[in-house]
Amino acid sequence: MKKVKVAFFDFTCCEGCQLQVANMGEMLLDVLDLIEVVEFREVMSEKSNDYDVAIVEGSITTSHAVERIKKIRKTAKVLIAYGSCAAIGGINGMKNNFKLKEIREYVYQKDAKHFDTIPTHAVHQVVPVDYTVPGCPVYIPEFIQVLKAALSGLPYNVPDNAVCVECKLNENECMFDKGVTCLGPITRAGCNSWCINNGNICYGCRGMVSNPAENGQKDILEKHKISLEWIENKMNMYNKSRELGELK
Amino acid sequence: MGRNVKVNVEYLTRVEGHGNIVVNVKNGKLEECRLDIVESPRFFEGMLIGRSIFEAQHITSRICGICACGHTLASIQAAEDAIGFIPSAQTTQLRKLLLHLENLDSHLLHIYLLVAPDLLGVKSFVPLIKTHNDVVRRALRMKKSCNDVCDILVGRHVHPISSIVGGFTKLPKEKDLDAMLSLLKVLRTDMKPTIELAKTLIFPQFERETEYVGLVNDSDEYPMLEGDLGSTDGLRMNKKDYRKITNEFIVSHSSAKHAKASRESYMVGALARVNLNFDKLHPKAKAVANAIGLKPITTNSFLNTAAQLVECVHSLEDSIRIIEELKVKGVDRSQEIVVGLNENGAIKVKAGTGVGAVEVPRGILFHEYEVDKKGKIVNANCIIPTGQNCNNIEKDMQKLVPEVLDKKQEEITLLMEMLVRAYDPCISCSAHFLNVKYING
Numbered sequence: 017m018k019k020v021k022v023a024f025f026d027f028t029c030c031e032g033c034q035l036q037v038a039n040m041g042e043m044l045l046d047v048l049d050l051i052e053v054v055e056f057r058e059v060m061s062e063k064s065n066d067y068d069v070a071i072v073e074g075s076i077t078t079s080h081a082v083e084r085i086k087k088i089r090k091t092a093k094v095l096i097a098y099g100s101c102a103a104i105g106g107i108n109g110m111k112n113n114f115k116l117k118e119i120r121e122y123v124y125q126k127d128a129k130h131f132d133t134i135p136t137h138a139v140h141q142v143v144p145v146d147y148t149v150p151g152c153p154v155y156i157p158e159f160i161q162v163l164k165a166a167l168s169g170l171p172y173n174v175p176d177n178a179v180c181v182e183c184k185l186n187e188n189e190c191m192f193d194k195g196v197t198c199l200g201p202i203t204r205a206g207c208n209s210w211c212i213n214n215g216n217i218c219y220g221c222r223g224m225v226s227n228p229a230e231n232g233q234k235d236i237l238e239k240h241k242i243s244l245e246w247i248e249n250k251m252n253m254y255n256k257s258r259e260l261g262e263l264k
Numbered sequence: 265m266g267r268n269v270k271v272n273v274e275y276l277t278r279v280e281g282h283g284n285i286v287v288n289v290k291n292g293k294l295e296e297c298r299l300d301i302v303e304s305p306r307f308f309e310g311m312l313i314g315r316s317i318f319e320a321q322h323i324t325s326r327i328c329g330i331c332a333c334g335h336t337l338a339s340i341q342a343a344e345d346a347i348g349f350i351p352s353a354q355t356t357q358l359r360k361l362l363l364h365l366e367n368l369d370s371h372l373l374h375i376y377l378l379v380a381p382d383l384l385g386v387k388s389f390v391p392l393i394k395t396h397n398d399v400v401r402r403a404l405r406m407k408k409s410c411n412d413v414c415d416i417l418v419g420r421h422v423h424p425i426s427s428i429v430g431g432f433t434k435l436p437k438e439k440d441l442d443a444m445l446s447l448l449k450v451l452r453t454d455m456k457p458t459i460e461l462a463k464t465l466i467f468p469q470f471e472r473e474t475e476y477v478g479l480v481n482d483s484d485e486y487p488m489l490e491g492d493l494g495s496t497d498g499l500r501m502n503k504k505d506y507r508k509i510t511n512e513f514i515v516s517h518s519s520a521k522h523a524k525a526s527r528e529s530y531m532v533g534a535l536a537r538v539n540l541n542f543d544k545l546h547p548k549a550k551a552v553a554n555a556i557g558l559k560p561i562t563t564n565s566f567l568n569t570a571a572q573l574v575e576c577v578h579s580l581e582d583s584i585r586i587i588e589e590l591k592v593k594g595v596d597r598s599q600e601i602v603v604g605l606n607e608n609g610a611i612k613v614k615a616g617t618g619v620g621a622v623e624v625p626r627g628i629l630f631h632e633y634e635v636d637k638k639g640k641i642v643n644a645n646c647i648i649p650t651g652q653n654c655n656n657i658e659k660d661m662q663k664l665v666p667e668v669l670d671k672k673q674e675e676i677t678l679l680m681e682m683l684v685r686a687y688d689p690c691i692s693c694s695a696h697f698l699n700v701k702y703i704n705g
Contacts, residue, residue: 028306032329032422038373039421041408042401045393053390059377060388077306107326110311119310133307153329153422196604214419214426215433217604219322242607250605253319 023055023067027074033099089143100152105257152221183209266292312644333366334624342631345618364579369410370625371572376403476536486544497526503621529656532627534571549578613639
């Protein structure tokens with residue numbers, strides 16, 4: 017069987033999702049039996065303009081990046097948005113809470129003018145995306161599932177039910193009952209309630225469900241006396257880019 | 265007439281983040297020699313403004329996927345210092361363990377996957393799957409073990425979950441301690457051939473005296489999490505005075521901000537730590553240092569990789585010691601905390617400013633936050649190891665280029681790449697903050 021050529025590309029991000037690939041251990045070698053990685057700058061010096069699948073990490077935050085992702089889209093038969101920054105804009109979206117000029121000057125002061133920056137966009141807001149692996153970082157079992165789907169031409173849909181579903185199956189005590197707010201009720205499952213299993217709250221890194229149980233959520237907020245504004249501020253840690261339309 | 269050499273490496277590979285190397289020699293004279301950081305800015309310090317201090321760790325961990333635990337710990341230290349929270353002895357012990365695990369994990373990645381290909385004459389670890397299959401398998405196995413231990417301790421290595429301001433949201437049970445211990449003991453058996461392999465690698469010859477900066481203390485402990493700031497030129501000060509060390513300044517040829525302390529540049533990282541605190545290394549680590557001929561003060565920057573190997577042994581052995589001690593004492597799991605955004609006021613908050621100074625794989629990392637009385641962040645500053653090293657990297661390049669001008673252009677390029685890679689630069693980290701140089705295009 018001819019191996020499918022796969023290239024990894026990074027945009028604005030921490031590169032932790034790429035690192036998750038190295039964290040697969042020897043299983044990575046099994047994956048490499050099926051695919052030929054032709055470009056992966058973080059760990060390889062090889063470069064190539066010939067690939068079938070582009071795995072794209074990071075969000076689009078500069079005009080240079082807009083041009084680059086368009087070129088990648090032209091070459092790739094399949095494009096996978098890999099990790100929250102690529103999938104939903106992620107943590108970089110918090111920048112959109114501020115006026116660009118102000119945040120640039122705060123961080124870079126008088127050198128600010130040198131820094132090309134546009135509002136943070138998810139990849140799908142700039143070019144069409146075929147598969148999405150959300151998560152900060154990605155959950156490797158889900159990535160493998162997506163990779164299998166992509167290689168065999170099958171669709172993959174990110175679960176559209178709340179993290180709470182998985183959290184219940186994992187028999188965790190509800191964070192609201194412990195006296196803190198959690199974004200589990202409105203965040204897409206698929207991570208096996210990773211954070212709550214480890215005693216922390218859900219920060220909403222996988223993006224919001226398309227049809228949140230609005231009334232149920234309101235009941236929870238009322239019961240625990242939590243303001244909408246408070247929840248919105250938390251949601252905006254990962255999900256701020258959702259407010260933007262497609263970048264023309 | 266001397267020679268003309270032009271080196272232009274766009275998007276240096278096998279480093280974290282985007283950087284370019286520019287060398288320009290005209291008529292045998294070095295005209296230009298720079299490391300340009302072209303990572304897109306992310307504005308983390310700005311994004312923190314107005315957020316709760318209890319979110320700072322979660323956000324700043326996302327500065328870097330490789331040193332996520334290091335950012336976490338520096339962030340927590342700064343946050344706790346700002347609000348006046350004092351962690352328990354058990355919490356401190358577990359944080360030291362976490363720091364060791366990341367040091368080990370990151371160094372192994374660098375030695376095996378990023379540096380070894382250069383020394384074995386290939387472009388990446390991929391060709392090594394065929395030629396050195398056992399080595400690649402060992403590397404991936406060791407990396408995975410570190411990762412698995414982190415999974416047990418804090419939920420995962422890339423963006424740890426349970427390590428937060430105030431302590432841990434989940435504490436290891438007896439069986440977790442056993443599982444971590446057995447993983448690390450297996451890793452220990454793989455460390456032997458790693459050392460043997462390292463002994464066979466030949467590093468380029470190069471010497472340049474510089475100042476080495478890192479944490480120092482008066483105890484017997486090799487300082488990683490706590491200590492004063494010190495240097496091989498004899499500086500010593502409280503961490504709160506970190507700006508006196510980093511002294512960011514602007515250089516005339518670009519808008520870059522560089523760092524210098526007592527002389528024109530300084531170096532941070534494994535080599536700096538080994539140079540500063542050699543005597544405090546674990547005896548097994550010292551034995552490895554002796555075997556590979558690494559002793560203080562080593563002034564060949566390429567040997568930062570060798571210093572990382574020595575630290576791998578130290579971090580591994582000290583991790584095992586910490587877990588064994590925890591097993592004897594038992595973990596007090598009543599210290600597990602539920603904090604969220606501190607809605608329930610579990611942690612007392614006051615207005616203030618705090619500094620975190622933590623040794624992470626690439627060197628000393630500073631976080632500083634100012635919070636108001638409700639615990640909202642009003643100011644944030646982070647200074648990243650690679651940012652501090654940039655100036656020293658350029659000074660090294662400027663000394664190395666004239667020494668190797670008799671070599672072929674490709675060899676010079678490779679040497680420059682190897683030099684930069686030896687620092688294990690974390691460019692996306694450094695570029696998210698102040699020490700950034702802009703280049704057109």
